[in-house]
Amino acid sequence: EVQLLESGGGLVQPGGSLRLSCAASGFSFSNYAMTWVRQAPGKGLEWVSSISGSGGSTYYADSVKGRFTISRDNSKNTLYLQMNSLRADDTALYYCAKDLWGSYPQLGDYWGQGTLVTVSS
Amino acid sequence: EIVMTQSPATLSVSPGERATLSCRASQTVSSKLAWYHQKPGQAPRLLIYGASTRATGVPARFSGSGSGTEFTLTISSLQSEDFALYYCQQYNDWPRTFGQGTKLEIK
Numbered sequence: 001e002v003q004l005l006e007s008g009g010g011l012v013q014p015g016g017s018l019r020l021s022c023a024a025s026g027f028s029f030s031n032y033a034m035t036w037v038r039q040a041p042g043k044g045l046e047w048v049s050s051i052s053g054s055g056g057s058t059y060y061a062d063s064v065k066g067r068f069t070i071s072r073d074n075s076k077n078t079l080y081l082q083m084n085s086l087r088a089d090d091t092a093l094y095y096c097a098k099d100l101w102g103s104y105p106q107l108g109d110y111w112g113q114g115t116l117v118t119v120s121s
Numbered sequence: 122e123i124v125m126t127q128s129p130a131t132l133s134v135s136p137g138e139r140a141t142l143s144c145r146a147s148q149t150v151s152s153k154l155a156w157y158h159q160k161p162g163q164a165p166r167l168l169i170y171g172a173s174t175r176a177t178g179v180p181a182r183f184s185g186s187g188s189g190t191e192f193t194l195t196i197s198s199l200q201s202e203d204f205a206l207y208y209c210q211q212y213n214d215w216p217r218t219f220g221q222g223t224k225l226e227i228k
Contacts, residue, residue: 035217037165044208044219044220044221044222045157045159045165045208045210045219045222046219047210047216047217047218047219050217059215059216060216061216062122062216095164095165100167100170100176106153106212107155107167107170107210107212107217108167109167109170109176109177111164111165111166112164113163113164114164
């Protein structure tokens with residue numbers, strides 16, 4: 001059974017940093033691209049970033065480019081999102097998702113339950 | 122960036138009836154279109170990919186159609202568990218983009 005467990009969210013001041021983690025199990029992690037999607041309170045879904053199975057290719061939304069870094073440790077079956085220079089509009093529930101097909105990121109089939117990031121002074 | 126526009130914003134339908142949701146892309150996405158639904162307090166669930174292929178375990182009452190810029194999700198006979206938010210997403214180009222959602226509510 002595929003399981004994705006996000007952690008690392010919390011309350012942070014504007015300009016601060018957080019690192020989110022997504023622990024994966026139930027599938028061959030290194031064979032699948034992974035994605036972060038966020039959802040601000042009461043709002044819709046926003047794609048944030050994706051990474052290929054090897055970690056060699058990464059993709060970012062313009063809203064986070066230069067501030068967020070996606071990475072993965074295939075030996076630990078874990079996906080990360082390093083978030084720097086956080087702003088109030090980064091406040092959201094952050095989901096990680098496993099790709100439907102394989103190593104090139106396309107779309108997520110299994111999603112975690114999310115970790116909440118709140119940016120406020 | 123490809124803008125995805127869903128209509129209507131809210132759709133009120135009675136249980137047992139058919140629901141039709143629309144999604145339009147600002148430029149062609151070929152057939153690289155997915156549909157998700159999301160119930161309150163839950164993560165999104167993939168329903169349809171490739172515009173018309175049901176994901177594993179999705180009931181046959183869900184069907185998708187369209188290509189290019191115009192897409193439709195049809196739920197043939199609404200069950201109580203189908204009342205939720207529905208999102209479309211294109212995965213033809215970067216950045217990946219979602220529609221703003223359609224709320225399917227009980228009439």
